[in-house]
Amino acid sequence: MARQTAHIKSDGGTPEVEIRFGHANVGAYRIFLWELGRAPKQIGDTAQARVSLALPAKLAISRVSYEAIIQSPEPGVTLPYSMSIQIYQDGQTVPGGTRWERGKLNPNGAKSVIGFIAFEVS
Amino acid sequence: MKSALAMLAVSPLFAQPGLDLPIPDSPAFHALRLTPTVIQPATPREFAVSLLNGFEENGLSIDIAPYWLAAGHLVNREMYKANPIVRLLAGAQVSLATTKSSQDSDPSRLAVGLQVRIFDRGDARLDDQLADCLLKAAERVLASSAPCREGDDCQNEESTRRESLLKSACREEARARNWNRSAWAVGAAKDSLSAAAWSSLAYGFEGIPGLASTSQFIVQWSRVNRQQVGGLRLRVGGVDTHVSAEWIGKDGQSQFFLAAERKIGANLWLEVKAGGVNSRRIFVLTSFHWGLARQAHAGKTRPSS
Numbered sequence: 001m002a003r004q005t006a007h008i009k010s011d012g013g014t015p016e017v018e019i020r021f022g023h024a025n026v027g028a029y030r031i032f033l034w035e036l037g038r039a040p041k042q043i044g045d046t047a048q049a050r051v052s053l054a055l056p057a058k059l060a061i062s063r064v065s066y067e068a069i070i071q072s073p074e075p076g077v078t079l080p081y082s083m084s085i086q087i088y089q090d091g092q093t094v095p096g097g098t099r100w101e102r103g104k105l106n107p108n109g110a111k112s113v114i115g116f117i118a119f120e121v122s
Numbered sequence: 123m124k125s126a127l128a129m130l131a132v133s134p135l136f137a138q139p140g141l142d143l144p145i146p147d148s149p150a151f152h153a154l155r156l157t158p159t160v161i162q163p164a165t166p167r168e169f170a171v172s173l174l175n176g177f178e179e180n181g182l183s184i185d186i187a188p189y190w191l192a193a194g195h196l197v198n199r200e201m202y203k204a205n206p207i208v209r210l211l212a213g214a215q216v217s218l219a220t221t222k223s224s225q226d227s228d229p230s231r232l233a234v235g236l237q238v239r240i241f242d243r244g245d246a247r248l249d250d251q252l253a254d255c256l257l258k259a260a261e262r263v264l265a266s267s268a269p270c271r272e273g274d275d276c277q278n279e280e281s282t283r284r285e286s287l288l289k290s291a292c293r294e295e296a297r298a299r300n301w302n303r304s305a306w307a308v309g310a311a312k313d314s315l316s317a318a319a320w321s322s323l324a325y326g327f328e329g330i331p332g333l334a335s336t337s338q339f340i341v342q343w344s345r346v347n348r349q350q351v352g353g354l355r356l357r358v359g360g361v362d363t364h365v366s367a368e369w370i371g372k373d374g375q376s377q378f379f380l381a382a383e384r385k386i387g388a389n390l391w392l393e394v395k396a397g398g399v400n401s402r403r404i405f406v407l408t409s410f411h412w413g414l415a416r417q418a419h420a421g422k423t424r425p426s427s
Contacts, residue, residue, distance in 0.1 A: 002277070022195035024202035024212075024247040028260035032269045040269045046261065063272060069260035069284060073246035073253060075293050082195030102195055110260075110288045112281035114270050 002115030006087040007095040008056050010121045015059065015089045016050040017117070021070055022082030025105075029068035036061050050088070059119040066117070072109040079105045083113055096120075185217045202247055213239030217311070235311035243326065244303030246296055255292035263287045301361040302326045302338035320344035336360070349373070361385075368397070375399065 008015050021027035031044040031051045035058070044051025053064055072079040081104070087097030105111045187194075189211035202208055217235035246252055263284050270276035303326040310319040324340045327333035340355040350372075357366040362385035370377045379397030386392050398404035 020198050022197055023190070024194075024197055024199045026199065026253045026256040026260070028257050028264060030264055030269075034272070042269075045264075046257065065269060065272070067264060067267075067270065069263060069288065071256045071260060071288070073249060073256065073293070073296070075246075075297070080190070080194060084195075100195065106285055108285065108288060109293070110285050112284040114276035114281060116272050 002099065002101060002113065003118065004085070004096060004099045004115070005118045005120055006097040007120045007122060008059065008087070008089050010056050010060075012056060012089045014055055015053045015087055015094065015119075017044075017053060017064065017066070018050045018084075018086045018088065019066060019068060020084045020086075021068075022084070022102075023072070023080050025070050025072050025081055027068055027070045027083065029066055032065045032067070034063040034065060040065070053087075056089075056119070056121050060121040062119070064117040064119075066113075066115055068113045070105065070111045070113065072105055075109060077107050079109055081105050081111050085115065085117070087117065183219050185215060187212065187215050189214060199247060199253065206241070209242075209245070210238065210240065213242070213307075231314055233311060233313035235309065237307060237309035240306040240308060242303070242305040242307075243328065244300035244305055246293070246300065249296050249300060251299070252292055252296040255290065255295065259288055259290040259292060298361045299335075302336070302357065304328060316347045318344065318346040 006015070017031060019027070019029050019031075028046045030042055030046075031053075032040040033043045033054055034040045043053065053059060054062065066085060068083060070081045070083060072081070081102070083101040085099045085101075087094050089097075099115070101113050101115070103111070194212065197208055197212070202212065215237045217233075217237070219233045219235075220230060266287070267280070267284055270280045274280065302324075304324055305326075306321070306323045308319070308321045310317070312318070320343065322340065322342045324338055327337050327339070336358055338357045340353075340357070342353045342355070344351050351370065352372075353368065353370045355366055355368045357364045359365055363383070365380070365382045368379040368381065370379075377397060377399055379395055381393055381395040381397075383391055383393045394406070396404065396406045
């Protein structure tokens with residue numbers, strides 16, 4: 001399972017996440033905020049180009065997860081997929097904030113990707 | 123040794139009377155008259171591994187779309203739709219094939235092929251209706267699944283379960299919508315003995331009521347060394363059943379055909395064909411033939427199927 005650690009500033013703005021799908025594939029996703037001791041809360045989905053996460057102080061004790069399904073419009077096997085997950089703060093990509101997922105779709109031309117993001121606040 | 127490239131286009135045209143897809147899926151392998159398992163790497167790493175493995179074995183057999191392999195991860199669907207240069211690059215396919223003969227007197231052969239899709243209005247990646255259908259199917263699966271917890275086996279068990287729920291008719295519906303769209307592809311191949319080039323241009327009567335969803339007119343041309351073959355084909359019907367009228371010209375001689383074709387299996391077609399050179403030489407031919415499955419990456423689409 002994919003996991004990345006993004007480094008954000010405590011005095012910066014609310015971080016955002018942007019998910020993009022390469023190889024002209026069709027992708028759907030949803031973003032969850034996992035606060036300690038609470039049920040996960042969906043904070044965004046495909047309809048938003050960038051999803052605002054939470055204030056840095058809250059992210060320091062939380063996790064964010066993304067769940068995506070990628071599909072190729074083309075039928076066929078061994079089709080490539082790619083997906084980027086980028087975390088921004090104040091309009092800039094944060095250190096550790098970029099992650100790529102690449103590979104082959106399954107024989108049905110689809111791929112489910114689930115990953116988690118942890119935050120280090122300085 | 124008979125020229126390998128004769129196989130590219132001319133032989134299929136006249137060995138089985140009728141216009142028969144002069145644009146092969148993997149040009150270099152047709153040039154070598156081989157039907158190997160073609161490696162189609164999806165990532166640069168796979169490409170490197172394929173090359174190493176290929177050279178260690180008896181031959182190399184590989185198809186790549188160089189731009190898609192190197193930069194496809196940077197191309198989202200919006201960019202692909204908006205930029206015709208990106209589509210042209212994505213549709214350029216290079217094939218490379220080598221064989222090592224078991225007999226010392228028969229030298230190793232190398233064939234290189236290039237195929238470019240100039241445009242393709244049936245390109246599935248341009249189909250907004252298909253994209254919307256796929257998106258909704260994915261959103262339904264996500265909505266029906268509880269969020270995966272960090273300690274769970276999300277990437278294997280849960281992802282596999284979600285992928286298995288994704289069965290939808292979106293692509294089949296798109297195939298029926300787009301089977302006869304206008305498209306143009308050109309290609310060339312060369313091996314150590316000869317060279318060939320071909321072009322296939324299809325017109326799908328877009329915007330013309332009654333014809334836009336039922337008809338396609340195809341102009342095909344090929345040249346192997348100095349021999350040229352031209353053909354015209356009008357197809358009328360639907361995605362899995364159609365009738366066609368064909369003309370083929372070669373060396374100043376014409377052949378005419380009427381054919382009916384029906385898909386009876388995943389890649390199996392039944393064809394009944396009647397035709398001849400003139401009114402005194404008419405034949406009727408019934409045949410089954412295999413159609414190649416649509417391949418793995420951009421650049422594999424063809425005007426006719």
